[in-house]
């Protein structure tokens with residue numbers, strides 16, 4: 311044992327590395343941190359074990375079909391109801407749908423990474439909304455946020471407006487949630503259900519040489535909770551496998567003393583100072599639970615004959631809408647894979663899409679863009695806006711010798727949504743918005759020959 315302070319980054323990293331998990335997306339999980347804390351045979355005994363309070367947390371209406379029904383039972387030191395009034399606090403750089411500050415823009419937009427945060431910026435203070443769609447109060451649509459933090463949260467956060475898909479790009483995170491702890495490194499994603507309270511701590515202390523700060527992306531999904539996509543003719547296995555999603559085991563925080571709890575509710579941040587930690591759940595069971603998933607576990611499926619398949623083949627999670635096949639948002643990953651298509655233009659094709667595409671880069675490079683699309687940055691190609699390979703990529707891929715090729719130098723992702731994404735004012739005016747993005751498609755030569763002599 312070293313003499314590190316209990317809440318030092320080093321101590322957190324040791325804790326995170328020793329974590330155990332419960333596998334299986336959508337499972338009916340259960341866990342107890344203290345033997346005997348979880349009641350058996352009923353959810354709500356007259357007196358819950360060990361003097362705990364029983365509480366149900368619902369993520370779906372009570373009456374939704376069983377396949378979509380989500381709830382967990384929490385056995386906690388104090389019920390969540392034991393709190394003082396919430397009062398409004400500054401929303402910082404967090405914005406919420408409906409996004410009315412600016413008009414939706416048909417132009418292709420691309421951003422560099424967020425600038426450095428000022429010292430002492432925690433995950434919530436470092437959360438910066440790029441844009442989104444829908445209406446949080448109608449429980450439809452998404453927000454795209456980025457975060458850039460250099461301090462661990464001391465306060466606790468819960469989002470009443472939607473679930474949070476957290477995509478770290480730089481710096482590992484330790485999520486202390488009501489359900490237990492998750493270690494989330496770049497290349498992993500965490501999914502925190504609507505309303506679940508959690509604290510984000512940094513695994514790498516600024517200045518320890520590992521990572522100067524923690525950076526990443528967040529899809530806040532106001533709509534139907536993310537689920538695994540149907541596999542259709544792919545069969546019973548493939549893409550993201552359910553067993554690779556890991557839920558935490560119960561780990562309670564028994565803290566009597568002031569803890570600030572921030573609740574995002576219909577677009578505003580509200581704060582209350584509790585006289586105890588709300589992360590005091592000693593046992594729980596249910597299916598409304600957080601997960602961590604390692605994107606490198608994604609089973610990439612693609613063409614082994616010809617043509618470039620549509621990127622829906624790379625869907626990790628989907629938030630369905632009332633129209634079959636039309637997602638509120640799909641989360642798609644471009645993971646390392648082989649390209650073997652014969653007589654095929656192998657990178658993403660030129661296209662115009664009724665869906666709107668926000669893309670981010672976790673590591674390396676993306677095969678449609680030779681430069682300018684950088685880790686921590688992002689691009690927005692809204693409904694029907696024309697995009698695809700940049701000039702350099704087009705020229706290279708049109709001339710390439712089509713030997714089998716492994717793409718293993720990058721990890722990119724996309725939030726693809728049925729509604730156009732309106733940028734916030736801060737995103738539309740940001741210094742890190744790239745000027746001249748259109749130029750990547752300038753200079754594409756005319757090659758047309760009315761008589762083909764090839």
Ligand SMILES: O=C(O)Cc1cc(O)ccc1O
Pocket residue numbers: 618619620621657658659661663667678691697698724
């Ligand atoms: O625009 C993009 O880079 C995303 C994308 C990738 C792909 O392989 C096919 C279509 C598509 O929109």
Ligand SMILES: [Fe+2]
Pocket residue numbers: 661663667691697698
């Ligand atoms: Fe696209």
